[in-house]
Amino acid sequence: MNNDNKSITENDNSVANSPNDKVSNLNSMEALSHYLKSTAGERAGRAIPPLEKWHPESVADMDLVIKANGEWWHEGGQMTRESLVSLFATILWKEENNGKTEYFLKTPVQKIRIQVEDAPLLINDVGIVYEGDTSWLEFTTTTGDVLRLDEEHPIMLKTYSNQEAAVEAQVRPYMPVRNGLTALIGRNTFYHLTEIGELTEQNGETTLTLQSGGKSYQLSMPAN
Numbered sequence: 701m702n703n704d705n706k707s708i709t710e711n712d713n714s715v716a717n718s719p720n721d722k723v724s725n726l727n728s729m730e731a732l733s734h735y736l737k738s739t740a741g742e743r744a745g746r747a748i749p750p751l752e753k754w755h756p757e758s759v760a761d762m763d764l765v766i767k768a769n770g771e772w773w774h775e776g777g778q779m780t781r782e783s784l785v786s787l788f789a790t791i792l793w794k795e796e797n798n799g800k801t802e803y804f805l806k807t808p809v810q811k812i813r814i815q816v817e818d819a820p821l822l823i824n825d826v827g828i829v830y831e832g833d834t835s836w837l838e839f840t841t842t843t844g845d846v847l848r849l850d851e852e853h854p855i856m857l858k859t860y861s862n863q864e865a866a867v868e869a870q871v872r873p874y875m876p877v878r879n880g881l882t883a884l885i886g887r888n889t890f891y892h893l894t895e896i897g898e899l900t901e902q903n904g905e906t907t908l909t910l911q912s913g914g915k916s917y918q919l920s921m922p923a924n
Contacts (some may be wrong), residue, residue: 718785727883730914732762732788732807733759736787747790749790752879754807754808756809756810756811759804759811760813761814762806763776765816765817765831766815766817768817768860769789769822769895770822770885770886772785772788785842785843786910787820789841790818790843791806791807792804792805793806793811794820803816817862818884819874819883820882821843821881822843822884822886823839823841823882823886823889824840824842824888826838829848835912836850837849837893839879839883847877847885848912850915855910855917857921872884872885893910907920907921
């Protein structure tokens with residue numbers, strides 16, 4: 701069942717004007733979408749709201765999973781409406797609770813717990829941009845985040861495995877984005893990076909050297 705492709709009624713009667721009613725109903729896809737759209741006028745464009753200033757006491761759960769390949773699935777159906785996924789991505793929130801990482805869609809009135817198999821964001825594009833004589837590597841996520849390779853946003857290699865999905869351990873590249881959230885660099889994007897950068901081999905180890913913002917960044921690649 702592909703819930704995302706259903707029309708979301710803008711005047712959804714399940715969302716009343718009362719804050720208490722909103723709290724009790726935001727864990728439905730339609731209600732949350734309506735709530736976010738109704739409050740979006742306070743922000744320009746795709747500005748990320750001040751999630752760190754919101755401290756809701758109400759917590760609910762939603763059957764929403766961000767897959768390891770970056771796909772969003774709601775109640776067993778893939779969300780194919782990119783505008784809706786991008787809207788929800790603006791309120792993604794990460795917390796460490798008793799040694800366990802938890803992810804939420806966070807609003808001023810409620811935190812809605814979701815499941816994330818790997819990274820909550822996915823980078824699907826990289827390019828070179830110029831500011832005067834300085835060139836930068838600029839990355840874009842599927843949900844509209846734009847970041848550059850610098851000291852605050854380095855590329856990190858980490859091992860990912862998912863025994864439930866029968867995925868063998870594999871080393872994947874990631875970048876920090878915002879609010880403690882990381883993004884997986886997609887395979888095609890990483891291949892493009894190897895073409896942009898310089899690959900060298902020494903003592904059986906392959907190193908990828910990238911230039912961004914006048915600085916050099918090196919990534920030691922694991923042997924195949």
